[in-house]
Amino acid sequence: MGIVERIKETEAENGSDAEEQSYRVSSWSAQSKDCKAQNTTLRASKSGDGFEVTKYGHGRVALIGFPSVGKSTLLTMLTGTNSEAASYEFTTLRELEAVGLRLNKRPPQIYFKKKKTGGISFNTTAPLTHIDEKKLCYQILHEYKIHNAEVLFREDATVDDFIDVIEGNRKYIKCVYVYNKIDVVGIDDVDRLARQPNSIVISCNLKLNLDRLLARMWDEMGLVRVYSKPQGQQPDFDEPFVLSADRGGCTVEDFCNHVHRTLVKDMKYALVWGTSARHYPQNCGLIHRLEDEDVVQIVKKKKREEGGRGRFKTHSNPPTRIADGEKKAPLKQ
Ligand SMILES: Nc1nc2c(ncn2[C@@H]2O[C@H](COP(=O)(O)OP(=O)(O)OP(=O)(O)O)[C@@H](O)[C@H]2O)c(=O)[nH]1
Ligand SMILES: [Mg+2]
Incomplete structure (x- = not known):
């Protein structure tokens, strides 16, 4: 049974209110738009104290989200452990971007090498539509006080991509957007959310789609x-x-x-x-x-026999000589 049918069935059982559901979804999407707008304006992180997570196991998954979206509930459902409540600053998408994490992106195809002399050599193998090769790149390099370097754009990259390459400390990590509580939103909205890229819809309360989320996480980690x-x-x-x-x-x-x-x-x-x-x-x-x-x-491999190999092999037992052979008994007459 597909997710849409499962939700329809559950809705019929619960008799949920469509108006209330659509209100919740629209308020959520307004919130996420707001977050995206802030994302573009933020330049530097002024986060408070950091935190440390001990590294163990074969893969690590971070759960990041607004308060009360069901992170702890999901963790309990997937791992069977109770999660400790912890409120860290630093856990919204814009802050992740600001500290150098790039979600669902591959490193820009830009070759960049600092040099000691020779000025700046700038080449492209693809037409650039986002960036003016002569002015903007030279200005950016000037800002970073780089006066000798080799730059080769292998794709139509943006200014932000170029800055990421110059900084050289970005981390490119995979991310799945999980929409929980689909039991309280309308079927059309669930359908729309599920079709967005890198997204999966679940309900912890009704245990909907949790198996698929687990499989997706496993796939993304490529273990x-x-x-x-x-x-x-x-x-x-x-x-x-x-x-x-x-x-x-x-x-x-x-x-x-x-x-x-x-x-x-x-x-x-x-x-x-x-x-x-x-x-x-x-x-x-x-x-x-x-x-x-x-x-x-x-x-x-078998351990080498002592004394060389093939025709160079030296035998521990010396070859028997004809003279050493037993003499035949004389024929009886
Ligand atoms: N309707 C519905 N409620 C859910 C679902 N999952 C979790 N909840 C409820 O949402 C509330 C918040 O869940 P938590 O797991 O505490 O949320 P959280 O994201 O850990 O919240 P913080 O730790 O405060 O950031 C709880 O009352 C859960 O019962 C769901 O799938 N459907
Ligand atoms: Mg929690």
Whole structure:
């Protein structure tokens, strides 16, 4: 059953008031527009005290939102733990932008390198519509007191993109916009919200779409679980090795490095079962890209026999000589 049908069914049960619902949605969207307007004007962050979060686990997800939107409820539903209430400044979208976080954006395709001499060389491989190459870029570089640099625009980037590249400390992270409490808004509004990019609609109270949210979070993080299989034994499905592109990559080599740093040297080939393998098991080398829930067995090189290899091999037992052979007993007459 699709989300719209599930909501319709729930609405019929609850007999919810359509007018009240549409009021709530319109007040919410006014609030978000307001936030966007402030977003464009904010230049520097004047936030208060910072806070620290201990880094552990394979991936981290931050829940950010206005008060009482249901963050704690969602956390409890997804993890089964009770969340500690904490009110941090620093948690609106405009503040995230101001401290250098870029949501759902890839780094701008601009090559920038400071130099010691030679002035500024400016080139483009794409026509620029947002930026005047001669004036604005030189002015921006002048502001940053950069007088010698090489700049190459590989795409039609904006001034803000260029500043991000010069600053060089931006973090590009993925973000999913979650609209909770869809049980109290009209079906048309839910449909509209669900169709927005990078968005998902849920209801913690009715447990609607939580499974899809979890799957989406997993997909966005790009975590790849790989089960190791010791030779002659069943794979260990309890404790997967978790790889991801952000943390070194997802190849057989990355898997070996996760297991032990000397394993790459000792590996002869890897046997792989799962979606990345063309047949089961596939013999793979270090560059093979693993996929989620693959099973991997590393076959190690045999230890070198002492005394060289092939025809250079020295035998521990000296070759038997004809003279040493047992003499045949004389034929009986
Ligand atoms: N109708 C409805 N109410 C919900 C839903 N999810 C949460 N709530 C209610 O919304 C209220 C606020 O939820 P919280 O989880 O405390 O919200 P919060 O975002 O953690 O709030 P702060 O910690 O103050 O920022 C509670 O009364 C929840 O019962 C939902 O899906 N539908
Ligand atoms: Mg809370």
